[in-house]
Amino acid sequence: MDTLDDERRWSAVLARDAAADPEFVYAVRTTGVYCRPSSPTRLPRRENVEFFDNPGEAEAAGYRPSRRAAADRSSIAARHAQMVAAACRRIADADHMPSLTELAAEAGMSPFHFHRTFKAVTGLTPKAYTNAHRAGRVRERLSGSASVTEAIYEAGFNSNSRFYEASDQVLGMKPASFRDGGANTVVRFAVGECSLGSILVGQSDRGICAILLGDDPERLVQDLQDKFARAEMVGGDSDFEALVARVVGLIEAPAIGLDLPLDVRGTAFQQRVWQALREIPAGATATYSEIAARIGSPSAMRAVAQACGSNPLAVAIPCHRVVRRDGGLSGYRWGVERKRALLEREGPVVEAVA
Numbered sequence: 001m002d003t004l005d006d007e008r009r010w011s012a013v014l015a016r017d018a019a020a021d022p023e024f025v026y027a028v029r030t031t032g033v034y035c036r037p038s039s040p041t042r043l044p045r046r047e048n049v050e051f052f053d054n055p056g057e058a059e060a061a062g063y064r065p066s067r068r069a070a071a072d073r074s075s076i077a078a079r080h081a082q083m084v085a086a087a088c089r090r091i092a093d094a095d096h097m098p099s100l101t102e103l104a105a106e107a108g109m110s111p112f113h114f115h116r117t118f119k120a121v122t123g124l125t126p127k128a129y130t131n132a133h134r135a136g137r138v139r140e141r142l143s144g145s146a147s148v149t150e151a152i153y154e155a156g157f158n159s160n161s162r163f164y165e166a167s168d169q170v171l172g173m174k175p176a177s178f179r180d181g182g183a184n185t186v187v188r189f190a191v192g193e194c195s196l197g198s199i200l201v202g203q204s205d206r207g208i209c210a211i212l213l214g215d216d217p218e219r220l221v222q223d224l225q226d227k228f229a230r231a232e233m234v235g236g237d238s239d240f241e242a243l244v245a246r247v248v249g250l251i252e253a254p255a256i257g258l259d260l261p262l263d264v265r266g267t268a269f270q271q272r273v274w275q276a277l278r279e280i281p282a283g284a285t286a287t288y289s290e291i292a293a294r295i296g297s298p299s300a301m302r303a304v305a306q307a308c309g310s311n312p313l314a315v316a317i318p319c320h321r322v323v324r325r326d327g328g329l330s331g332y333r334w335g336v337e338r339k340r341a342l343l344e345r346e347g348p349v350v351e352a353v354a
Contacts, residue, residue, distance in 0.1 A: 009051045012037045022080075022113060026051050027063040034058040035066045080117050081253050083107050085282075087118065088129065088256060097130045129259065187228050190236035191217045194248045196338050200224060201244045204231070207261030211247055211314045213334040227312060250315050255282035255346045258316045266310065269297075273307035280321045282346040287325050309333050315342060 012020035018038040027034035028044040034055065035041055052058040055065060087103050098106075103126055104114035118126050187209060189202040194213075200220035202210030210227065212220045225233060236244070243260075250258045264274060272295040280286050286294075288301045288308075297303070308319040314334055320342045324330055332339035 006051055009037070010046060010049065013049070014043070016040065022109075022117070024051050024053055025055055025058050027058050027061070032063055033066040034063045039066065041066060080120070081255055083109075084118050084253075085256055087114075087126070088259065091130055092259070100126050186232040186234050187224070188234045188236045188240055189221070189224055190240050190244050191220060192241075192244050192248065194251045196251060196334075196341060199244075199248065199251065201236075201247045202228075203236075203240070203243060204228075204263045206263035208243075208247070208258075208313065208316065209263040209265065210312050211250075211316055212312070213251075213314050213338060247316075251342075253345065254315050254318065254320075254342050257282075262313060262316060264313065264317070266307070266312075269300075269303060270307045270310060273304050274311060274317045277308070277311070277317050277319055277322065280318060282318075282321075285321050285323045285327070285343070288322060289325065291322060305331055318342075 009020070009024055009026065012023075013026055016038045020037040023037075025034045025036055026049050029048045029050065030044065034052065050061075052061065059065075087107060090098060090103065090106065100111050100115060103118075104111040107114050109117065115126060118129070187202050187204050189200060189210070191198060191200045193199065196213055197215050198213070198217045198220055200210060200212040200214075200217070200223075201208065202212075202224050210224050212223055214220050246260065247258065250256065264271065266274065273291060276286075276291050276294050288304045289298070292298050292300045292304045295304075304322075308322055308331065311317050311319045311333060314320075320332060320339045322331075329336050329339050329343070
């Protein structure tokens, strides 16, 4: 980093400029701690200060967060999650996909910083997220449209040639094949690690077909093979790692959601339950009886619980938001502690929703 940039950062520290908080931290050699520019702590001597782009770099250099910085990290993460969630809603509601400049302006950030923050929260660049959302629109429209061209334009692509160039990445197959149901597909998969333990991500030609959590990677692979006993299993390559990273981003920030194609396979009843689960907003919960009533089967609470337990797409289909009538956390396929951790990441649980 050049000296001029360091001096600009020092000026922000002297001014306790809160606007600079997302941009860098400063560390003090004599105390071994780092702070945000707006920290109200006593100002150090300039010769004892060095700057880092983010807390991770400061900690890698041997510094620890100040008490204020530790608290700020949680606050900043929450603000960033809210900002990215708003941007995702903006993309979802737009007839014409907004540009990076428009999204950044609405978030009150520079395009560079918005781009970096959005990717850190979701695992996707704004462009990749926008493309994934448009892909979802195409899938929806192809399911009910006799015209491939009509579906492409309704989803926001401004030329069918540009869509066809990317159709394999968007749909996992050619548009006409998707409209006709597809056939002879394989399941690509990879196992990785996240803050909740091991994670397996599987993808068929129609979309993500499995997100499994656990402590034993081999057991996760066996679960996938049991579910897709007739499919051809193929280990994911380096390109597949990008998809896994997106899913890991969902686990770390479940309130954001996963706007990527899903291949949801189940009975008609399971499909109804899983759709109802996806309608529970982040930060809220619903009881098994409320889900049963919502799908028109008020006496089917036990069957609802079984459908939740059969959910193959952890967090993407948020069965962690279903609780007992007394609000207790139980019955989660991947363990109650993981359920609690996911709900805590979404923020305070406001109330059960009817």
